[in-house]
Amino acid sequence: MDLKLFTTVFFTVFIAELGDKTQLATLLFAADENHSAITVFIGAAAALTLSAALGAAVGSAISNLLSPKVLQYVAGAGFILIGIWTLARA
Numbered sequence: 001m002d003l004k005l006f007t008t009v010f011f012t013v014f015i016a017e018l019g020d021k022t023q024l025a026t027l028l029f030a031a032d033e034n035h036s037a038i039t040v041f042i043g044a045a046a047a048l049t050l051s052a053a054l055g056a057a058v059g060s061a062i063s064n065l066l067s068p069k070v071l072q073y074v075a076g077a078g079f080i081l082i083g084i085w086t087l088a089r090a
Contacts, residue, residue: 013052022048 017023026044030037062071 017048 022044026040029035029044030040059071066074
């Protein structure tokens with residue numbers, strides 16, 4: 001395993017996930033006294049694991065069709081469009 005890549009991905013995803021909707025939803029579920037915190041943790045961890053697995057699989061498959069530069073542009077455009085959509089709905 002490439003430890004440098006692992007560390008880079010870990011901290012990038014960790015920082016990106018801080019304070020996002022996923023973390024806030026998990027916090028709200030865990031704050032409910034009728035919900036087990038361990039069940040909330042396991043459910044959230046499983047969902048994030050599946051999401052990351054899908055991202056890695058799709059990214060790997062798409063990389064065979066498109067260059068990394070094109071993928072960067074597509075991802076950037078996607079983030080911009082999501083931002084515009086979010087602002088338009090607000």
